[in-house]
Every structure is written in structure tokens, then in C-alpha cells.
Amino acid sequence: MTLDQPAVDRPALARLVAEAEVGGEMPDDDVPLYAPRRNIYPQSVHGRFRNIKWTVLVVTLAIYYLLPFVRWNRGPNAPSQAVLIDFPNRRFYFFFIEIWPQEVYYLTGLLILAAILLFLMNAMAGRVWCGYLCPQTVWTDLFFAIERAVEGDRREHMLRDARKWTADTYLRKGIKHFLWLMVAWWTGGAWVLYFADAPTLVKELATGQAPFIAYAWIGILTFTTYTLAGHMREQVCLYMCPWPRIQAALTDEYALNVTYRYDRGEPRCSAKKAEQLRAQKQPAGDCVDCLQCVHVCPTGVDIRGGANLGCIQCGLCIDACDAIMTKLGRATRLIAYDTDLNIKQRIEGKPAFYKLLRMRTVLYAGIIAIVGGVMLYTLATRDTEGISVIHDRNPMYVRLSDGALRNGYTIRIVNKRLKYRDFIVGVDGVPSSLIDFVGLPPRADGRQLVTVGPDQTKEVRIVVTDYSTTPPPPSTSILFKLIDIDSGETAEVRDHFFGPGG
Ligand code: SF4
Numbered sequence: 001m002t003l004d005q006p007a008v009d010r011p012a013l014a015r016l017v018a019e020a021e022v023g024g025e026m027p028d029d030d031v032p033l034y035a036p037r038r039n040i041y042p043q044s045v046h047g048r049f050r051n052i053k054w055t056v057l058v059v060t061l062a063i064y065y066l067l068p069f070v071r072w073n074r075g076p077n078a079p080s081q082a083v084l085i086d087f088p089n090r091r092f093y094f095f096f097i098e099i100w101p102q103e104v105y106y107l108t109g110l111l112i113l114a115a116i117l118l119f120l121m122n123a124m125a126g127r128v129w130c131g132y133l134c135p136q137t138v139w140t141d142l143f144f145a146i147e148r149a150v151e152g153d154r155r156e157h158m159l160r161d162a163r164k165w166t167a168d169t170y171l172r173k174g175i176k177h178f179l180w181l182m183v184a185w186w187t188g189g190a191w192v193l194y195f196a197d198a199p200t201l202v203k204e205l206a207t208g209q210a211p212f213i214a215y216a217w218i219g220i221l222t223f224t225t226y227t228l229a230g231h232m233r234e235q236v237c238l239y240m241c242p243w244p245r246i247q248a249a250l251t252d253e254y255a256l257n258v259t260y261r262y263d264r265g266e267p268r269c270s271a272k273k274a275e276q277l278r279a280q281k282q283p284a285g286d287c288v289d290c291l292q293c294v295h296v297c298p299t300g301v302d303i304r305g306g307a308n309l310g311c312i313q314c315g316l317c318i319d320a321c322d323a324i325m326t327k328l329g330r331a332t333r334l335i336a337y338d339t340d341l342n343i344k345q346r347i348e349g350k351p352a353f354y355k356l357l358r359m360r361t362v363l364y365a366g367i368i369a370i371v372g373g374v375m376l377y378t379l380a381t382r383d384t385e386g387i388s389v390i391h392d393r394n395p396m397y398v399r400l401s402d403g404a405l406r407n408g409y410t411i412r413i414v415n416k417r418l419k420y421r422d423f424i425v426g427v428d429g430v431p432s433s434l435i436d437f438v439g440l441p442p443r444a445d446g447r448q449l450v451t452v453g454p455d456q457t458k459e460v461r462i463v464v465t466d467y468s469t470t471p472p473p474p475s476t477s478i479l480f481k482l483i484d485i486d487s488g489e490t491a492e493v494r495d496h497f498f499g500p501g502g
């Protein structure tokens, strides 16, 4: 496949089959190795897929810009922002979920879920992510809308650019770039609000009291949004993004893709010529070669040339062609979400079939269900307290002047609840031992009461001394235990008591 194929009148399927037979791309002498960038002026279009794209654009941008201002009451000891990445306190808040640094595996699980969901979308409906949900698509679509509002639709814009530039041209371009920069600036501004209390940070930003890093990130994201969505547009999809290449390897013959039904459209000719040909019982396709499908395409693709890496599967060419077919009184969906297999079926006079339920879609859905289920279960049943131990490394043990052996440990007690909690901490497994909690009053039973603040951890030093007269083994397994006095919830962790030879 090439990135930018010219319209060809031979069936795409024949080309793909031929390419498969020669084990690579068919030689195409008339296509240069380097294609200079063409300015793309996508024409506005109305229809079902355009409406879906507007809806997705409004919903996703509204979520992105407004989510930092949504509040979530977690009580007096926690932030009230629903979604917050709290780097100073090393927490990630997502509504009722709070992720600690040691629970980063939930994020790994989320990434796995996102990847498999992308595979599933691809197996069902090709690059539906690229066409509707990808941030590059959403922001570029918004920038196109601004461009059309200021500089006019395709025809008007092209004419104005081709003519000698006047003060009006400069003014319009200035307004467009100003509006683009405003959107880009808001985009960067919204991003930093996910990392601090949004209303407070807005006030600080407005009064120049925000930390430098916030201004720096706003600057970086303003620049990247303005450049990627305003200037690079389809170049990102064609050359920078790896997903088109990956999805080309993942797709199969049953995945629905935006497809020109050449079995119905070819041979293309004007409506008048088609009438004449049909009157003479000659074949005439439904495509009138009006190029509307190309003019509305945000990546400048002619879908009639067959499968194309540049096609982001946005469906706008379907809307454009449907409008032409409706005007001509012909059946719509000359371009549609379909498969090349179905085209072959129709050519052979067989009924089209759609196979959404197949091995790979079931497998992807199964993986999503399992990973999602495991994550939900572990989230719902995860402990709200924890204990970890680090044994002193140098030295591993100390022999005291009276012959006793001593090991030192640092324990960390975790309290994930949003209230103070009292824990009894104890050590089991070393007979005849004396357990000292450094800095805390000694207790005869070797146990200690430790209070940990809400949503905090507390570090405690413990030394364990073995006064037994018999030589201890090189290593003895011991158990550190934690009991919440109020709820009785427990946590424990094993470590070792080392002696000579250990
Ligand atoms: S060819 Fe059609 S579906 Fe593909 S990107 Fe262009 S308009 Fe969208």
C-alpha cells in the first residue's frame, strides 16, 4: 500500500491480491518516491458520521477541560478533586479510587486494558479510534472548524489563498492563528489542573503566583497543540503515528473498514453518461466522479483507490457520497463500512455477510473481561493497611558483650484509611527474645502500640535481641504482625533473624 494513492479504476482487491502474490508492493512507476506536502482544505459536510464526530468532539473536550473542576468528597483529610495526580504526596485520585505508588500495577492493568480495547475496536471497525477518538483527530477537527469559520469553506479558502493576499486575507489568518493559540493555551492550561487543586491553581496562575513548572507545561502544551493540530494535521497520522502500521498488521478480512464499493461504483461516469450507457445496456457505475469524497477528507485520501494507510476511517466520505447519491436519487452507501470480502461476494452474486463474532473478537473481549474483573476484584478487596520490613544490611547482626545476638529492622506501617488508626505491632518467631521499638517505651510482651495518621505511612526502627544460650541457626524465619485495635484487621510480613554463618 502507498500513503497517498491516486484514484485508480482497477479494483483495490485485485491490487491487494496481486501485491500478496508478488510478496510486496506492485511497482508503480508513476508515483514519485518523495511526495511534497499538499495543502488540504477539507470541505464541510453533513450527515450521520459528521454528527457522531461532533458529538464525540464535544463530549471528549468537555470532559478534558471540565473534569479538573469536578469535586469529590473524601472527608477532611484528603483532597476534594475528583481526578488528581498528586505528585508531592505520591497519590493518584480517581473519584472513589486512590492509588498509592506501590499499587502502580493498577495503571499497568489500565494500559493493558486500553491496548486490548484498541485491538478489539480495530477487529470490529478498523481505525475507529483514529477516526473519532484520537486526541490528534479531535483537536485537528476543532482547528478545522475554526479555520472554516474564519477563512471560509474549502472553495472560498482555496480561492483566497490562491489570489494575491490582501489586508482581509492577513486579518483572517491572524484571527485564525490567534483562536488556534487560544485553544492550544486552554489545552495546556487544563492539563496542569490535573496536578493540583484546580480552583486554587487557576487563581495562582491568574495572579502570577503559580509555580514555574505550571507555566512551563502550559507553554509546552500550547506549542505542541498549536503545531500538531494547526500545522502538522494529517502529517501526524501519515508519518509520525505508529498505529496505522500496527493496525495494518492486526486487521483481518472481516474487520469493517470505510470501503468504496467498486462493484457498484465502477465504471464511474457522469450521471448523464450513465443514463446513456444504461440505455444501451452497457455497464455504468454509480460513482459520478464528483470528488466530493476526496474534498471532505481530512487526510486528502481518495478512498476509491482502495485500502490506504492515510485513511483514518472517519466516515466523512460516506456522508459526502450519501448526499450526492441522495441528490441523484440513487441508493446511499456507495461508500460504507464494509469489507472487501463482501464486495467479492456481491460480484459473485452471493449475499454479503458480517462476522463480528469471531475468534479474535471473542479473545479480545475475554481478555478485557478477565483483566477488568481481576482489577475490580482486587480494588474492592484490597487491604487498607500494610507492613513492610527492611533488614539492616551492614552488619547483618551484632554480637553484644554478653554474647547475645542483635538484628536491626526498619518497618513501614501503611494506613490507607482517611482517619487515625492505632496498631499493635509485634514480632513472632524468636524465642527468648527482647524486642525494642527504638524511641518508644519498652513493653514486656514485645508488642507496641503505634499510631499512624490518615492516609499516611509511619517508619519504626526495631531491634530484636536473642539471649538464648544455645547457638541460633544461621537464619531464623520471623513474623512481623500488625493488628488494628478497632477493626481487628491484620497485616503481616516475614523476614529473617540472622546469626553467625547467616
Ligand atoms: S477516506 Fe473517508 S474515512 Fe478515510 S479519512 Fe478520508 S474521509 Fe475519512
Ligand code: SF4
Residues within 6 Å of the ligand: 260, 265, 286, 287, 288, 289, 290, 291, 292, 293, 294, 304, 320, 321, 322, 324, 334, 335
Ligand atoms: S462522492 Fe461518491 S460519487 Fe462522488 S466521487 Fe466519491 S464515490 Fe464517486
